[in-house]
Amino acid sequence: MGAPPFSWGPPADRDRVPSLLGETGELFTHDRIPDLPGRARLDEIEVEVEVEFRA
Incomplete structure (x- = not known):
């Protein structure tokens, strides 16, 4: 089963x-x-997660 489009x-x-x-x-x-994993930067993951938690 594939991911939603x-x-x-x-x-x-x-x-x-x-x-x-x-x-x-x-x-x-x-x-x-x-x-x-080959391109994501840890500092940008942290920014995104922090914003998502505050949303």
């Missing part, structure tokens, strides 16, 4: 978390998750 943007400002975004400026989709 939708995408979403980050709650954090896109310019604060660019390593977490795909080419379209959206968060990585389920099929692209294997690419994430």
